Amino acid sequence: MTKRIFRSIFLVALVVLLLSVALLSVVFYNDYAVQYRSELKSEALSMAHAINGGLAEEEYLRSLEQDKISPIRITWIGADGTVRYDNEAAPAQMENHAARTEVADALRYGAGESERYSATLSQKTFYYACRLQDGTVLRLAGTRDSVLGILLRMLRPAVAAVLVAIALAWLLSYRLSKRIVRPLNALDLEHPEQAEAYDELSPLLEKISAQNRQIAAQMDELRRRQTEFTAITEHMNEGLLIVDARTNLLFCNPSARRLLQIENVEKQSVLAVNRSEDFREAVQRALSGEHDLRTLTLDGRIYQLMANPAMEDGRLAGAVLVLLDVTERENREQLRREFTANVSHELRTPLTSISGFAELIRDGIAKPQDVQHFAGNIYTEAQRLIALVGDIIRLSQLDEGSVGSEKTDLRLDGMAASVVSRLQDAAAQHDVTLRTELKPCRVHGIAQIVDELIYNLCDNAIKYNRKGGSVTVSTAEENGQPVLRVADTGIGIPAAEQDRVFERFYRVDKSHSRAIGGTGLGLSIVKHAAAYHHARVALESTLGTGTTVTVTFPRPGEA
Numbered sequence: 302m303t304k305r306i307f308r309s310i311f312l313v314a315l316v317v318l319l320l321s322v323a324l325l326s327v328v329f330y331n332d333y334a335v336q337y338r339s340e341l342k343s344e345a346l347s348m349a350h351a352i353n354g355g356l357a358e359e360e361y362l363r364s365l366e367q368d369k370i371s372p373i374r375i376t377w378i379g380a381d382g383t384v385r386y387d388n389e390a391a392p393a394q395m396e397n398h399a400a401r402t403e404v405a406d407a408l409r410y411g412a413g414e415s416e417r418y419s420a421t422l423s424q425k426t427f428y429y430a431c432r433l434q435d436g437t438v439l440r441l442a443g444t445r446d447s448v449l450g451i452l453l454r455m456l457r458p459a460v461a462a463v464l465v466a467i468a469l470a471w472l473l474s475y476r477l478s479k480r481i482v483r484p485l486n487a488l489d490l491e492h493p494e495q496a497e498a499y500d501e502l503s504p505l506l507e508k509i510s511a512q513n514r515q516i517a518a519q520m521d522e523l524r525r526r527q528t529e530f531t532a533i534t535e536h537m538n539e540g541l542l543i544v545d546a547r548t549n550l551l552f553c554n555p556s557a558r559r560l561l562q563i564e565n566v567e568k569q570s571v572l573a574v575n576r577s578e579d580f581r582e583a584v585q586r587a588l589s590g591e592h593d594l595r596t597l598t599l600d601g602r603i604y605q606l607m608a609n610p611a612m613e614d615g616r617l618a619g620a621v622l623v624l625l626d627v628t629e630r631e632n633r634e635q636l637r638r639e640f641t642a643n644v645s646h647e648l649r650t651p652l653t654s655i656s657g658f659a660e661l662i663r664d665g666i667a668k669p670q671d672v673q674h675f676a677g678n679i680y681t682e683a684q685r686l687i688a689l690v691g692d693i694i695r696l697s698q699l700d701e702g703s704v705g706s707e708k709t710d711l712r713l714d715g716m717a718a719s720v721v722s723r724l725q726d727a728a729a730q731h732d733v734t735l736r737t738e739l740k741p742c743r744v745h746g747i748a749q750i751v752d753e754l755i756y757n758l759c760d761n762a763i764k765y766n767r768k769g770g771s772v773t774v775s776t777a778e779e780n781g782q783p784v785l786r787v788a789d790t791g792i793g794i795p796a797a798e799q800d801r802v803f804e805r806f807y808r809v810d811k812s813h814s815r816a817i818g819g820t821g822l823g824l825s826i827v828k829h830a831a832a833y834h835h836a837r838v839a840l841e842s843t844l845g846t847g848t849t850v851t852v853t854f855p856r857p858g859e860a
Contacts, residue, residue, distance in 0.1 A: 311474035540624030587620035
């Protein structure tokens with residue numbers, strides 16, 4: 302801006318200066334011409350008055366030439382136009398002057414004047430003629446330079462003057478432009494209402510102040526939204542990535558950085574953070590304007606990748622990618638499929654037996670003495686089905702939390718004693734000794750569910766024991782928490798299988814499990830019953846030595 306103001310002022314000053322010089326030159330030249338003609342006319346009249354006073358013309362004129370009192374050219378012309386005298390040329394060699402304008406006017410009107418320009422010499426010659434009393438004409442001529450001639454003659458001083466004028470104009474323009482711009486440079490645009498500047502800038506400063514207030518409000522809103530966005534995205538378990546139309550990564554939250562191991566977001570293509578084919582195809586489809594949904598496996602976990610195009614004013618601006626951990630959902634779905642398959646299998650076996658025995662009885666193939674035996678088998682398999690359906694219903698209730706009973710204060714030691722009493726016959730059949738180490742303690746829970754939990758633990762400990770083995774059931778308070786512990790001296794569980802024994806229908810030794818019966822849902826019911834009461838289940842087992850299951854309940858006031 303300073304340069305533009307400087308150039309403008311400098312050019313204006315220079316043009317004004319040059320025009321002023323030119324105008325003054327013309328004015329001075331015109332004044333000089335008028336004064337020169339006036340002096341020439343006065344000289345001519347003075348000489349004519351002297352001649353008319355009785356002086357001999359030729360002698361008087363020659364005396365002037367000898368005295369050299371004037372650089373003026375003097376010519377005496379007869380009434381017929383012949384030149385009688387000229388102080389610069391021989392009269393005989395000069396042409397007749399009767400046709401000259403100033404001479405003709407003098408002969409006719411008594412006086413005449415004219416001027417003629419010499420392009421070769423860049424000079425103007427002024428002529429003034431007056432008629433004498435004897436009818437002859439006295440003409441005086443004076444030569445002066447034209448404007449161009451004067452300029453050419455004054456070229457050096459003129460150039461020097463112009464250079465000085467240019468330098469002066471440059472200096473004044475520079476200082477003036479600095480002075481004009483200085484208040485503008487000193488403006489505090491953050492607080493324009495406090496600025497001391499030109500009055501003409503007041504409307505502009507008011508607009509800037511209003512815009513500053515508007516921008517400040519918008520920035521506050523943007524910061525608020527940015528804070529909200531950051532707070533939301535930083536605490537998201539899902540990975541969030543935003544890319545532009547060129548696949549450049551614009552944003553990713555901490556979850557995405559952790560999942561994809563992203564260290565630097567800037568100037569990085571999203572295709573470089575994961576080079577799997579599924580990831581690339583999802584990004585490319587989103588950037589082509591299509592929604593895409595697929596699954597990825599990262600660090601052994603399953604993630605659902607949702608890729609959506611981001612549109613702005615009808616054109617594709619980029620894409621938004623969301624990584625959702627669906628491992629638990631997929632595992633549940635897998636468990637559901639396995640559960641369905643296992644239920645189908647578990648139901649098919651007793652139903653096949655029932656159908657087979659019933660068909661033998663219906664067709665009369667069974668002997669009369671075998672009918673009672675077949676009926677007993679049918680009853681046994683039916684009871685097995687009833688127990689299986691009951692266990693499935695109980696698991697469903699525990700999953701959904703719809704047990705239908707209120708929690709009450711229960712004596713854990715008393716319930717354990719009741720279960721041990723009911724299982725004494727079963728223990729005797731397996732040649733297993735049941736022992737108890739019961740110390741008084743209370744839990745807050747549902748009696749039926751706690752009873753099933755204890756019963757299933759003790760029942761498993763008896764079934765998977767060895768002949769002559771033992772099962773010890775104990776209750777106590779440890780660190781203020783009620784604890785139930787069931788320890789057996791049975792076959793034990795391999796270390797690789799211990800994490801799966803609480804899954805539905807999972808059996809370590811399937812052949813042994815078939816032989817001893819059961820639905821395969823006992824420990825799964827234990828796990829869900831404990832979770833329903835916010836209890837922890839811990840299993841310790843050594844193959845060939847035995848297994849101990851510990852259930853730690855919360856304090857009664859914390860349940």
